[in-house]
C-alpha cells in the first residue's frame with residue numbers, strides 16, 4: 001500500500017482547466033477586493049485572488065462604474081497567478097449574460113456568491129438565500145457555467161455557507177448538487193451559518209466531511225488569520241486550498257509567511273512602505289478625492305501593525321480616518337515616522 005503524501009500549501013493544483021501555483025488564496029471582500037488589493041496579495045505570494053462581489057444585474061445592464069472600476073483587472077495581477085471575479089445574483093439568464101461578459105473580459109475564473117448574509121442581498125434571493133432554494137442555486141450556477149463557455153470554458157466555483165441557521169447543514173447538500181448537476185469546478189466553503197455572519201468558530205469537521213465526499217476541490221475559508229492555525233486546519237480538513245479574508249486585511253505578509261517566503265512579522269518601516277504603495281494605487285484607481293474617502297477604512301489595518309502603544313495607535317488611526325484627502329494623510333504619516341519603534 002502506498003501512502004499519498006499530504007499536499008503542502010506551496011504545491012500547485014488544478015481548478016478545472018486552470019493551474020493555480022499554490023494553495024493560499026485571497027478571499028472575496030466586498031468594497032475591498034479590487035485590482036490593487038488583489039495585486040498586493042499576489043506580490044506577497046497568493047496563488048489566486050478573488051474579486052469583491054459584483055452584481056450580475058449591474059454587469060448585464062452595463063453600469064459604467066461596475067464595468068470600469070469593479071471589473072478592472074490589472075495585467076500585473078496575472079503574472080503571479082489567476083484572477084477570479086465573484087458575481088452575485090438570483091436570475092439564471094442575467095447570470096449567464098454577466099458570466100459571458102466577465103469571461104470575455106479575460107477573467108481566469110468566476111465565483112458565484114451563495115454565502116452573503118447581508119439582508120439587502122438575501123432579500124433579492126441572491127447570496128445565502130440561494131441555500132434555501134437549491135433548484136434555483138443549481139440553475140444560477142449552471143447558467144454561469146454556460147455563460148463562461150461551458151465545460152471547455154473558464155472554471156466556475158461557488159462560495160457558500162454551511163447553512164442558513166445554526167445547526168442547518170443545507171450547504172453540504174447544495175454543494176454536492178452544484179458540482180454534480182451544474183458542473184461547478186470547486187466549492188469555496190465557509191463552515192459558519194449565514195445567521196452568525198462572521199462570528200464564532202467555523203465547523204472545520206463539517207468542512208472535512210465535505211472534502212471527503214465531494215468529487216471536486218474544496219477551498220476552505222473562515223477563521224484563517226494566523227499562520228500556524230491555517231496550517232493545522234489545512235491538514236485536518238484535507239482542503240485543496242485555503243482562502244484568507246479578515247486575516248489578510250492590511251496584512252499581505254500572512255501570504256508570504258504561508259508560502260514560506262518569510263518568518264517574521266513586518267517591521268514598522270515595511271508597513272509604512274506598504275501603506276504608501278496602497279495610497280498610490282488607490283489614487284491611480286479612483287483619483288485623489290475619492291481615494292481619500294475610500295482609504296479611511298484601510299488606515300487602521302496598517303496602523304495596527306506599527307507596533308505602537310495602544311492609545312497612540314488609536315489616535316493615529318483616528319486622525320488618519322478624519323483626513324479630507326490623501327495629502328493630509330501623507331502629511332500625518334510623514335510626521336509619524338519619528339514615533340515608530342525602529343526609528344526611536
Ligand SMILES: Cc1cc2nc3c(=O)[nH]c(=O)nc-3n(C[C@H](O)[C@H](O)[C@H](O)COP(=O)(O)O)c2cc1C
Nearest residue numbers: 027028029030052053159190221222223224245246
Ligand atoms: C469586510 C468583508 C467583506 C466580505 N465580502 C465578501 C464578498 O464580497 N463575497 C464573499 O463571498 N464573501 C465575503 N466575505 C466573507 C469572506 O470572504 C470570508 O469567507 C469570511 O470573512 C470568513 O473568513 P475569516 O473568518 O477568515 O474572515 C466578506 C467578509 C468581510 C469581513
